[in-house]
Amino acid sequence: MSEANTPRPRGEIFEYAGATVELVDANTVLAAARVNPVELARRGDWPAPVQRVDVTVSSVDVTRGVDVTEGADSTGGAGEKAHVFVARIRAGAEEMTTERMRRMVLGNDPIGLLLSKRIADGDPMATRFVDGVGTAAAAAYKKLGFDRTANPAANRGSGVFADAGVGLVAEVAYEADGDVVRLRAEVPRDEVTATHLRAFVTLTLQAVTELAGPDALRGRRYVFSREATPAPAPVTTQQVTLDMVGGLADVVGELRQIAVSFRHPEAMARWGARRPQGLLMYGPPGTGKTMLSRALANEIGADFREIRTPEILDKWLGGSERNIKQIFRDARRYRVPTLMLFDEFDSIVSYAGGGGDAASQALNAVAGIFKQEMNDLIEANPNVIVVATTNFPERVDESLIRSGRFDIKISVPRPDEVSRTEIFRKMIQGLVAAHETEGFRMFADDLDLPALGVASTGMTGADIKEVLRRVQMTKAMQDARTGGRADPITQAELLGAVRALRGRG
The missing domain is CATH 3.40.50.300 (P-loop containing nucleotide triphosphate hydrolases)
Structure with a gap:
């Protein structure tokens, strides 16, 4: 089965600084960026002081300085086209609040542990005492200027990060408030490959480690994907x-x-x-x-x-x-x-x-x-x-x-065979992203999406959604009866639901 027809988009997985990184469908990202800017969703928590990382791939006319993906004519003119990779890394120190100072006051010594227990038990005197100390300490902390700890991203000059293996050079700049590190790299459109995108993701992670420390990413997992970061429930x-x-x-x-x-x-x-x-x-x-x-x-x-x-x-x-x-x-x-x-x-x-x-x-x-x-x-x-x-x-x-x-x-016509296959793929991918967890697989590996596209002739997107709902409901009932031992949804079960709905069974 081709990668385009698998319900689980296959990404390139590699390691960087102890973190597992997955870059999903890089070639599709580069193709889509010719038309519209593509934002890569980042899954996972970033280590302090990094608060957020945004990566965007777009297309520009280098000669005329026009952003093709922002509405300019991408076919006319003689300007040289290029793909542009941009990363914005926001970093900042944790604000010194009364709650944070309260944690510092309590600490891990015996008295702190005793006070913590008293507060957990609802002792109002202990709560007022610790909050009073925390408020006073936080006020003094700010008055003395200790809350103005230098931001790791502040007061640095511009520079470059480079990946010599693919010849990618990213310019590094620090925005005026010092809270944002900005990386930008440019590759001629006719030369750009998935390897360039991977290199830029790696350079972005390198910038994160310079802010957070060489071991800050160890044990973490990040997914860079064109698809929106899935919510805990299916997208509404x-x-x-x-x-x-x-x-x-x-x-x-x-x-x-x-x-x-x-x-x-x-x-x-x-x-x-x-x-x-x-x-x-x-x-x-x-x-x-x-x-x-x-x-x-x-x-x-x-x-x-x-x-x-x-x-x-x-x-x-x-x-x-x-x-x-x-x-x-x-x-x-x-x-x-x-x-x-x-x-x-x-x-x-x-x-x-x-x-x-x-x-x-x-x-x-x-x-x-x-x-x-x-x-x-x-x-x-x-x-x-x-x-x-x-x-x-x-x-x-x-x-x-x-x-x-x-x-x-x-x-807006009824979908043809290719479109029905694509609808099955998008819907199943959404369910996988929303519900599959470590140790739980929602769909079996035997799915043949083109075969489902053929079997569902005449169906609309709403019909395909109903097919999946019926199979999900059947599996949920099996799960309830067997105590969580229901098998993943198979190709045969999906085909059975298609036949049942076509016959309005």
């Missing part, structure tokens, strides 16, 4: 990103372009370009239109506001018109980027212009107000983008979704 719809979407490469690519146009109004203004103010997504139920809308909002960094039919349609005369006016009145006042989703759009404005009954007249009125409000929304508030989704595009009046109101219309 609210947290979904475009990177997590399985299949639909063309749709995802178009949504990325919309996100770039939204995030860079200065580039749009420079060229007199007008980003789309409205997006219509249509396709069969269960193909992920709502999920894609949330992913777009997260890609933009926008708030997500979902408007459903009951918020608009009102049985009282004039109520629906007032509701839609209020929704757009609020939209004009948003001061942060906001994506407004009109889900099941056809149920709000369907058949506009048809019928003479009261319900049809109400829909006509709502549709008419919607047209007026969309005419100048982007001029009234450039922070807002409107997305509408529907399973029945033929039910929506064409005048409502003409260009100028909904500039982009995207068909």
Whole structure:
């Protein structure tokens, strides 16, 4: 089975300064960085005084100094393209608080241990005594200036770290406040390889050891991965990103372009370009239109506001018109980027212009107000983008979704075989990252994802999610009955669940 079709992405594992380091799918990271900056998630705790490490891979036009991944044309022009690796290491001393001083006051001597026991037992006198001493000591500590211990990253000049083996040189600079060490390396795009990325990760860890000590990383484990660092539970719809979407490469690519146009109004203004103010997504139920809308909002960094039919349609005369006016009145006042989703759009404005009954007249009125409000929304508030989704595009009046109101219309089809394979891969990887622990394997090693893609012909992403839910539920019941001795999920069990769902068993 190819690496692209395995549910567990295989990374290169190596050791540095006693730490185990895994770099996942480096070639994919480099390819993705040609289009958008890629942030590598870091799993694990960093040793003091290091508080955080951020690593980003992007692409620039060296000749013109243009960041290709930030919206410039990556195909035109004669400038030389390069991959840029940047690491930002934040370090700082622990603040001297009363609680920290309290720990210092108690110490490990017999009196300290006795006081600790008394405090644990709830003795108010011991607590007040120790807190009083700690507060006084902390105040004196600050007054004497001992809290201004020099930051390890402060007051150093610039320099370089180098990996002679691959010829990678990283410039090292210390930002003004002295709390951040910044590494930057550049490699021509035509020459960059996964080895360069590994070398830069190693140089980043070298900088960490210079701050924290040569043995500070010993026994630790770090994973550098394009995927978001998994939460303790599966990623929810609210947290979904475009990177997590399985299949639909063309749709995802178009949504990325919309996100770039939204995030860079200065580039749009420079060229007199007008980003789309409205997006219509249509396709069969269960193909992920709502999920894609949330992913777009997260890609933009926008708030997500979902408007459903009951918020608009009102049985009282004039109520629906007032509701839609209020929704757009609020939209004009948003001061942060906001994506407004009109889900099941056809149920709000369907058949506009048809019928003479009261319900049809109400829909006509709502549709008419919607047209007026969309005419100048982007001029009234450039922070807002409107997305509408529907399973029945033929039910929506064409005048409502003409260009100028909904500039982009995207068909979200049922996934083909390759896309279904990718959906299985992304979903299973998410479950593995969220639930597998030392000694517990959720899925067996016999999974054949392309075979699952073939077997699930006609299924949507929602159907595949239901297949996995059914198998998880079955395993959980076995686990409950056997006291934790259920075997991992096998290929045969997944195929059985696919057949059962296709037959609606």
